[in-house]
Amino acid sequence: MCVESVPPPPSRVTRRGVLAGAAALAGTAALSTTPGAAAAAPVRGGADPDRGPRHGGDLVVEGGTLLDPATGEVTEDAVVVIRDGVVRAAGARAQVTAPDGIPRLDAHGRWVLPGLIDAHIHLNTAAEARDAVRKGATSARSGSTSFYQDIAVRELARQAPGLAPRLRAAGVFVTPDLGDTVLADPDLTALARLKDGVRSAEALRRVVQVNLARGADVIKTRVNERAGLPEQDPLTQVYSYEQLSEVVAAARRGGKGVLCHSYSERGCDDAVRAGIRSLEHGVFVGERTLHDMRRRGTYFTPTLTAIAGLVDETDPVLAERGRRYLPVLKEAVRAAHELGVPLAAGTDSSGGAVEPIGREVELMRAAGLPALDAIRTATTQAARLLGLERTAGRLVRGFAGDVIVVDGDPLAEVSVLKRPVRVVRAGMPV
Missing domain, CATH: 2.30.40.10 (Urease, subunit C, domain 1)
Structure with missing residues (x-):
């Protein structure tokens, strides 16, 4: 089914809904702040919300x-x-x-x-955003949310910096099965009629277009299934090189880059060749792909914290997956660093459990990076990935x-x- 018959989303970002969400988040956060903390961030009208902390x-x-x-x-x-x-x-x-x-x-x-930078985190609530800051992540890049919460968190950070990290928002996930995310925006609901999900070129472009219209800074997609669900196989590929290329092309037309959830060797290679900006997870990334990443300037965000966390899962499938994947990923990180592939630290925190970004730096060090280079993955290198190299x-x-x-x-x-x-x-x- 072609979804182009539905009018495309407005090209101009409407901020009413975004700011309303930010106000709701700010209100939630204000309940947990002291009067002194609230007074430290007075509201000043007329400032440009897109020019740094207000x-x-x-x-x-x-x-x-x-x-x-x-x-x-x-x-x-x-x-x-x-x-x-x-x-x-x-x-x-x-x-x-x-x-x-x-x-x-x-x-x-x-x-x-x-302040450190978490280049892959999922912030769905004001409490999570504040927790990330308290644990040292003063800047971050979203790994997507289900209902544009990250765009509201970004606005919250501009209104009250102490309550949220400076954020690059990804909006909603470009994934075959949107689930309830089709309710995140009226312009997504037509996709619910698609028998095969978000797979056609038209459908892929639609999700990117809606994200861009709602103010996303980056686009998040995937090439493999998830590692954190025992019923899924992270080596199963869900999008082809051609489909990923459609996502990248649509994002580039809006001036945005793409981060791609990836695990398998072929999936990583397809994603990099399609032109993504950063490879996320990337456990089984191959040497040829790493060379290609260095040539293209593609970043590697391995999220070692998330993979290490699988080891402690009570589900035996996930625990075994963690034990098997973690040493492979550490070796991939070491090889990437030796080849000169730019690395960025990201915890992949989600579901209310915010991991300190310092844990990812610790794991980068354990993977073989010198201490200063490990620190750079959460400072100067992550800043370049986020386009904050003159800010953070x-x-x-x-x-x-x-x-x-x-x-x-x-x-x-x-x-x-x-x-x-x-x-x-x-x-x-x-």
Whole structure:
């Protein structure tokens, strides 16, 4: 059945529904905040919602050891000056003049890093969004949601940065069986009539078009079934190279990239050849495909945290799958790093259980990356993947005032990143 007979979705994004969702999320979150926290983010009308944090704070972080992931430079007794949510100066105390009259955060005896980036996470509620920030993820990329919750979370982050990470939203999943997601938007309901699901070129384009019309920053699709469901086989391919190419082409017409859920060797290869921006999971990615990824600049987001989590599942099928997949994926990560394939850290957290992004950095280190390179997967490299390379991933002048303070040297033991003792989002302690 052709779905093109139904008028395409409006090309102009209507923000009423998105902002209404953000207001609902913000209201939910406000119930759990203190009056002081709520007062720290006053609403100011007239600001452009697409130009970074709308409500930044002033803060001086002083006395800690500052790490710049881009250069590897370590600065002791450092001072970071944040005004209106943006870094105005950072460096050794002797080189930075901290203005009087603004709040101080004492970081003596601790290490100071830019806020981390989770390049694959599913945020469906205000509570999950806030939890991600508290655990160190001050920026993130959505791995899709069922009803555009991530687009509302993105708007919540702009209204009240302390309640959500700066987010690249993926909207709804381009997948053969949309299930109840057809109810996410009236322009998707016609797809429910399709006997074979979202498989035709027209249907694939429709889901991408609706996502773009609703304001998605990226498009999420799949080439294989899921690993986290015992009744599914992650090596079964659900979309062909030609179908993936349709998704990529439709996304590119809207100026967006595609992240692709992938497991099998052939599936990974088909996805990369189709032109995806990043390969997600990628357990059985082959050496030839890794070479192709390096040539194309395709990112690899292995979500080691999610695969490692399968090992502890009570279902024996999932536990065995985790035990079998994790060492294979670690080897793929090591090989990708050695070849120069760009890696990005993502936890694939979902269902209310938000894993600290520092856990993914720890697993990157365990896969064979040097500590600094592992840290870069959640800072500078992830920032480039998200198009935030001039905003996030460093604490230098002009970058976002997103900070984590950790109780130990992350270059000696990256596990300290799992337990930040303080998190600052846009100049405001969380």
